[in-house]
Amino acid sequence: MARCIMTFVATILLAAGVQAQTRQSEEMAYRVKDQAFNHSQVEGISHFITDRLGSRLAASKQKMRAEKLVTDTLKSFGFDNVHTEFAFEFTKGGWDNEKNYVAMTAPYYCSFAANPKAWSGSTDGLVTGDCILLEATDTTSLSNYRGKLHGKIVIMPIAREYELSFRPMAKRYTDEELSEMTKDNRPSNPWGRWSSGSNKGLQQAIDSLIKAERPLAVIVGDGTFNIPGSRGVNYKVGDPEPVPEIVLPTEDHGRMVRLLKGGDEVKMELDVRNTFTDNQKINNIIAEIPGTDPKLKNEVVLIGAHLDSWHGGTGGADNGSGCITMIEAMRILKALDIKPRRTIRLALWGGEEQGLYGSRGYADHKLYDKAQKKKLPEYDDFALYLNMDFGSGRFKGVYMEEDDMAYPYFEAWKQPLVSLGFDTFSPMSVGSTDHVSFTRLGLPAFQFIQDPLDYFRAYHTTMDTYERLSLDDLKVNAAIVAWLAYSAAMDDGRIPVKPGYPKTSQK
Structure with missing residues (x-):
């Protein structure tokens, strides 16, 4: 009898687990792809983010100009709650x-x-x-x-x-390389000591x-x-x-x-x-599609990329490409007039290049008070964060941040995306960009696996301009983000916080 009861309980739990990851309809997947591929605005947004905005060094006059132009553009798309908000004190001030x-x-x-x-x-x-x-x-x-x-x-x-290199100027991941990424190398500590x-x-x-x-x-x-x-x-x-x-x-x-x-x-x-200016503020730009479910509307599915760039070029790959993708993903969802259960929020971060200031400030103000060592109101409403900051290459999957609990959700959500080549989930944790501000709090935040293209040749140079963008890849990426954000906003369940977080020793 005990064995029967245990089997019954296990069956119920399994059923509950499967139900928690909700797969959205094929009709909706078709509509997202149709909007992304047949009605794309990626080219126009790309020209706007790079050529029109120019360089966007943190706190510079150029960055302040960009903030005004971007907020005006986001309002023209019809997004809700479009605004800039202070994130962090920046003692370097502005420079142009x-x-x-x-x-x-x-x-x-x-x-x-x-x-x-x-x-x-x-x-x-x-x-x-x-x-x-x-x-x-x-x-x-x-x-x-x-x-x-x-x-x-x-x-x-x-x-x-200088050493002569025989590597190609740009490349895409092979099937073998993607397969290797899916292996869990945590026991061997592949990163070693740096x-x-x-x-x-x-x-x-x-x-x-x-x-x-x-x-x-x-x-x-x-x-x-x-x-x-x-x-x-x-x-x-x-x-x-x-x-x-x-x-x-x-x-x-x-x-x-x-x-x-x-x-x-x-x-x-x-x-x-x-020229130096006494602008000691790092700002983020926020826009939303509000949630409609009375019980879930305060929960947030966050998507983002950093708007700041270095001053030499126009920040095409780093990280105009991420901003273009996230804005287009929001535009797709707005054009489809979706009514998400959870709020879908876009964040374009400031000051990433100088130390993740924008996303760190967001986390400090909304999610976790380090001084008081306590959660803030939005911590328990944080459903997901998707970040893009590895250039203009096509999404192949997600770095899962050693979060085993997230796999069932992405497996359920990925089905309409497999035909786009999105099917690799790597256990690896990756660093050096804005999702780290959230993973350090145990929250589900992820960076995409992307084809490298020529990113490592061009980023942080004067060469990082519109020409570094692969528009077709960005169209695919925007469709993927739109679908994942929609799926997370509509799902009956959500990826849980990692056990033991937030740690009271957070610094």
């Missing part, structure tokens, strides 16, 4: 590049594709100067440069030698020397194929304006290093103007 001319004038003339480091200072108009190569392996050898840098243009040594290997003491000494001697500028190499990278310097509002720091591509920087080592006299002329 307004002029940028960099050239070598001796031993011969050559203009360079250059990119000033964000939050670095300006030159005093057009300046010319002799270049000096600063090669120091320790603080003792660094002392040889004291009194020699003022009025010079400091060329930093080559940090990484170490930067950098000499922080020496770098701090170099920074102090530069600050004391005030050379005309500092030149570093970063980026290949004559494309400079985008980086920033340490600065906070109220500090003295830093020395101008300029990034050159590996090829141009390496040329000057070799000339100087070979004994040639190298000169440069520079005209760089950067």
